[in-house]
Amino acid sequence: MTHTGSPAPIVDSHCHLDFPDFDGEHDDLIARARAAGVTRMVTICTKLRLEPQVRALADRFDGVFYAAGTHPMSVADEPMATVEELVALAGHPKFVGIGETGLDYHYTADSARAQQDSLRIHIEAARRTRLPLIIHARNADDDMARILSEEYRAGAYSCVMHCFTSGADLARAALDLGFYLSMSGIAAFPRSTELREIFAAAPRDRILIETDSPFLAPPPHRGKRNEPAYVAKTARVGADLFGMNDAEFARLTSDNFDRLFWKAAGATA
Template sequence: MTETTQTQPQITDSHCHLDFPDFEGQVDAVIARAANAGVTRMVTICTKLRNEPAVRAIAEAHAPIFYAAGTHPMSVAEEPMATVEELVSLAQHPKFVGIGETGLDYHYSAESASVQQDSLRLHIEACRQTGLPLIIHARAADDDMARILTEEYRNGAYSCVLHCFSSGPELAKTALELGFYLSMSGIAAFPKSKELREIFAAAPIDRILVETDSPYLAPPPHRGKRNEPAFSALTARVGAEVFGLDYADFAARTQSNFDRLFTKVAAYGATA
């Protein structure tokens, strides 16, 4: 570990996709660049359960990488419906740390809204049974998302992060009232995202995570290029400005938040 890595604030990229073709043959270099930026842990997300073995292999091969799996709402219509039993079984792996991403996407996939909702509820039940956090994708579906998250919470508590949060203030309010977390992606750093930054600024600092959603949504000055975990540090610096904190304090707060939500990662680090 370099002196730079040891002394600079550490953060976690809570959501990336390292199994995507954009990173083929480059994971070692991506991890090294992340470490140089202070990004010492990553959660890589499997969006189709048939790809779980490949995503698991990435986590097994690299100490800083953990993983989660679920069926992305945009894939639900084409993929076999996940079962609670399948997700609970996958969750037995020591580096499997979250359920999802799942959720609702009516922007691209409104025609499959009903099956998306069924899939979301199955993933929530798997969260209850495993104690792992739910990882939510929400786009153009704020009302249904707020309703389902609330209905299901009444049926039994669970933990959750709305990843790459870019929805409206009402969904943010509902999520925060349920005790859930909001994750800042590169979108929050875009110059035109003033309203989104205001939503984050109104949230409690102890409910904020940072992520890249790489290879997508690179923050400035890399916007339009391939995103990667190292760039979550750039989003975190914008987050620090949003909350009026110095970068070291914001980084420490988001690390604590991540450990509180992703308890399996924190426990793994303590025993590794």
């Protein structure tokens, strides 16, 4: 597989620019991303009380958009979101998605019922706004597939399974509903063979790319702080997986992003 010399325009569909890991570095961080070909990124708010500072980052930088919700691991400690609250946020021109929300039974299984209630609230907000739902799923494949399917039958909505690392059954359930799978740095880890096979079997028009920075840096940065510029490292793995060159895979995932995150479509840095 050949790779292009100059960086192809690419989108980081999920990062956390407001996290303290990046304090005081935003200008340099964005500059490095631009140099790596990252023209757009979506920074994700995980606690609604922090929405103003995430919104401020999106307002400050061209090509930076944002989404907001209550992360499942925070549901027990944060006020329960309301549909009306989430719908109101969607009025901002750079607010492009609902979440991240979802289920995490790895660390926070004690709050499973509250997480499920929160997830359903976010789904209803996604329905009403027509904005994509951004899902975090860990150790909860059966409940996740069940709730997503039940809710879809009650009314259609769009969705991305962010940083997808779950099993083939949940991937199939999500894809059958027309949802998207997002590839993070984990897909580039040497031992992630089964995960790469899940992505390789998915429809090409349903793949997104992300960093989830500051977490999950792909090789050769594994174990260090991740940042949006590194999305190109994961994209190179995706390009090889689909038998494409860098520019082709970047264009594919950017087109997929535009289709799902329609409020950010056509924007440039």
